[in-house]
Amino acid sequence: MLSTTDERPEPAADPEPIGVMLVDDHAIVRQGLRSVLEREPDIAVVAEASSRGEALAVLERVSPRVVLLDLKLSTSSDTEGLELAHAISTGHPQVAVLVLTTFLDEQLVLEAVRAGARGYVVKDVDTAALVRAIHDVSKGESAFDARSAAAMVRGMQAPPAPVEPTLSERESEVLQLLARGLSNKEIGKRLYISETTAKFHVGNILRKLGVSGRAEAVYEATKRHML
Amino acid sequence: MLSTTDERPEPAADPEPIGVMLVDDHAIVRQGLRSVLEREPDIAVVAEASSRGEALAVLERVSPRVVLLDLKLSTSSDTEGLELAHAISTGHPQVAVLVLTTFLDEQLVLEAVRAGARGYVVKDVDTAALVRAIHDVSKGESAFDARSAAAMVRGMQAPPAPVEPTLSERESEVLQLLARGLSNKEIGKRLYISETTAKFHVGNILRKLGVSGRAEAVYEATKRHML
DNA sequence: CGCACCCCTACCCGTCCGGACAGGTCCGGC
DNA sequence: GCCGGACCTGTCCGGACGGGTAGGGGTGCG
Numbered sequence: 001m002l003s004t005t006d007e008r009p010e011p012a013a014d015p016e017p018i019g020v021m022l023v024d025d026h027a028i029v030r031q032g033l034r035s036v037l038e039r040e041p042d043i044a045v046v047a048e049a050s051s052r053g054e055a056l057a058v059l060e061r062v063s064p065r066v067v068l069l070d071l072k073l074s075t076s077s078d079t080e081g082l083e084l085a086h087a088i089s090t091g092h093p094q095v096a097v098l099v100l101t102t103f104l105d106e107q108l109v110l111e112a113v114r115a116g117a118r119g120y121v122v123k124d125v126d127t128a129a130l131v132r133a134i135h136d137v138s139k140g141e142s143a144f145d146a147r148s149a150a151a152m153v154r155g156m157q158a159p160p161a162p163v164e165p166t167l168s169e170r171e172s173e174v175l176q177l178l179a180r181g182l183s184n185k186e187i188g189k190r191l192y193i194s195e196t197t198a199k200f201h202v203g204n205i206l207r208k209l210g211v212s213g214r215a216e217a218v219y220e221a222t223k224r225h226m227l
Numbered sequence: 228m229l230s231t232t233d234e235r236p237e238p239a240a241d242p243e244p245i246g247v248m249l250v251d252d253h254a255i256v257r258q259g260l261r262s263v264l265e266r267e268p269d270i271a272v273v274a275e276a277s278s279r280g281e282a283l284a285v286l287e288r289v290s291p292r293v294v295l296l297d298l299k300l301s302t303s304s305d306t307e308g309l310e311l312a313h314a315i316s317t318g319h320p321q322v323a324v325l326v327l328t329t330f331l332d333e334q335l336v337l338e339a340v341r342a343g344a345r346g347y348v349v350k351d352v353d354t355a356a357l358v359r360a361i362h363d364v365s366k367g368e369s370a371f372d373a374r375s376a377a378a379m380v381r382g383m384q385a386p387p388a389p390v391e392p393t394l395s396e397r398e399s400e401v402l403q404l405l406a407r408g409l410s411n412k413e414i415g416k417r418l419y420i421s422e423t424t425a426k427f428h429v430g431n432i433l434r435k436l437g438v439s440g441r442a443e444a445v446y447e448a449t450k451r452h453m454l
Numbered sequence: 455c456g457c458a459c460c461c462c463t464a465c466c467c468g469t470c471c472g473g474a475c476a477g478g479t480c481c482g483g484c
Numbered sequence: 485g486c487c488g489g490a491c492c493t494g495t496c497c498g499g500a501c502g503g504g505t506a507g508g509g510g511t512g513c514g
Contacts, residue, residue: 025351028259028260028350028351028352028354028357029256029350031259031353032256032258032259032260033259035262035263036255036258036259072329102329123256124252124253124255125254127255127258168489168491169490170491170492171490179443179445179446180446181443183440183469184470184471193493196492196493196494196495197491199471199472199473201491201492202471203473211408213471214441215405215406215441215442215444218406219407219445222446222449395459396460396461397460410499410500410501411500411501412500420461420463421462421464423462423464424462426501426502426503427461428461429501429502433502440470441501456513456514457513459510459511459512459513462507462510463509464505464506464507465507466503466505467502467504468503469501470500470501471500471501472497472498472499472500473497473498474497475495475496476493476494477494478491478492479490479493480489480490480491480492481489481490481491482488483486483488483489484485484486
């Protein structure tokens, strides 16, 4: 490689900067991250993407060492980011996925790891921590900020009841109506089934959610993003 | 007409840059915004704050023309940002509050305006739009990106039932317990009141929320960020 | 002083809920 | 073919729920 390009006064670092790709659907966030990272001599932002499809398309052409993925569980599609993380880490195993997110969701840290993420950093941290995390994952190590790591540990050692109950198709429908305050009779009418059947489904929902009443069911379902 | 004391020497290029203060509890976001804005010759980031208290304290010393306020309804304290917006716009009327947020919440746009915000921009927009918004509010105009404006219009012309019901202190407590599935009897026991009284409060909650049952109450309360 | 508002309590009553029985039909997989 | 699962239906019953009516207390305001 003929490094005829530029004569840096810095003889030490950057034999080759770490190529980073930014994935976030917010242009301003991407811009901000780019500005922050461009100050680092050994980091180069080599690509950006604002969606799942775009990210995967770009990865066919360029191969960054690190993908900085903003997992915003904001816009309803809670799992979209996780799917993308999984798609990247399976399809491009040489690329390290570093999840950057706004909130610390204990559950989400675990799911991110399962989806192949090599690190999880909450946006709350200072710039230095983010840069450190990028360095870490680029070297094949994992990188979790203190709180994420703690959340992960807590999640790991609490496996007694992690099994997310799976509602059947019908039960999900009933749950929707249940949340809007419909009585069993009304649910039955709406779904063209008898009140008895509606009660049957409601009972199953309560059992699966581990709750003892409709109100609590709505509360739990909300927390688990089932509504 | 606010063209007051200051005599501009140069009508042309930056006689004085627009002083902007950043309020966001995420250091990375602040850093990113600062980087973006520093590229604008006629904008100067003159202060930062990461919390309500800090912001108000800083405003005692410096007087930016624009406060860029990140209203993240993420961390539970949904109204904290709104309170800050209100505090700033009442205590420092010469300061324009420009709300910058991650999500477009129809309700929140209206509340922000009521709280005195002069503009509302979703982070999703490109940098140029943000810069334009800062210019606009600094000139005393209002600035809303297309979607926020649309949301505001929709909200405005739908005033038949916009009156947010206000729950009393006690009712809020009852609502919390209600959502966790407690029965009237249990609520009474927990709050050291009789079951009858618990029923009384629950009834008032249902009436104020305009719903007909506990389940629906939880659903509505969740939607209105009351839990 | 009324008046409004919030908080607390009691009784009645019809409805609904949730659980426990006890069945039935389909369907796909071992 | 048998088994499990999802889906559907019924009956019984004690308790919870929601609405109504009718009071008690306290605070703060004009």
